[in-house]
Amino acid sequence: MDWAKTRNDRTLAYVVPLAAFMLVNLANQLVTGTFLDDFFRNHPSEPWWKRYPDQWIFPIQTVLCGALLAFWWRHYELKWSGWKVAVGAVMGAVGIGIWILPTQAYEWMNLEGEPEGWLKWLGVLPRREGFDPGVFENPAAWWTATVLRFLRAAVVVALVEELFWRGFLMRFVLKPDGDYWRVPFGTPGWTSYLVVTGCVILVHQGADWPAAFVWGTLVYGVAVWTKSLLACVVMHGVANFLMGWYALAAGKYGLW
Secondary structure (H helix, E strand, C coil), X not given: CCHXXXXXXXXXHHHHHHHHHHHHHHHHHHHHHCCHHHHHHCCCCCXXXXXXXXXXXXXXXXXXXXXXXXXXXXXXXCCCCHHHHHHHHHHHHHXXXXXXXXXXXXXXXXXXXXXXXXXXXXXXXCCCCCCCHHHCCCHHHHHHHHHHHHHHHHHHHHHHHHHHHHHHHHHHCCCCCCCHHHCCCCCCCHHHHHHHHHHHHHCCCHHHHHHHHHHHHHHHHXXXXXXXXXXXXXXXXXXXXXXXXXXXXXXXXXXX
């Protein structure tokens, strides 16, 4: 492989980190959702790596994607602008507030079990099963798992997703047969909005689809308004940080 040529490929820089991230997610689903689940999950007397494979798969994913981002870092258009970053931070808080509203409504409504019908479709669910660092009794292990999880959510996810969705795909859809890199960042178009937002919805679980639609629309709006990829990354990072904090505080581990 010609590493110099690979490193100079701008498209690979924006596409490969998310592709690697999704492949590791797929591997995690295969480990915990197939016949391998019996090997990994049903051994209460076995070591933690068998009982909680996501506790080591996700850190590997974080390191791998972080290395890919560092490898291609010079390609990323992360230009500082105080007001644009502020817009991203505020919209991140607004967006994640909307995202967690359905599961918080579950508590306000004093529901039990898993509702059906329109409540389930809107994501009004307990969301308590998921990544829980509390499986570790050792404080050092708890903090290590928690810090790595926040690093994954607020930094790695924010970068790999915004680089691909807004940095690459939003442009590619507007000019797939030409030099899409000549399309200025944040150029609006109904086709790009529908395709990018639709993809964002589909990569999330069904309970999050209504929230993902609102979120995708808000981030698209921030991209068009600010013309700043960094604003979108900050928006995503702030949102994921707040979601992680809420998940830990409320025991809503299914959110992250």
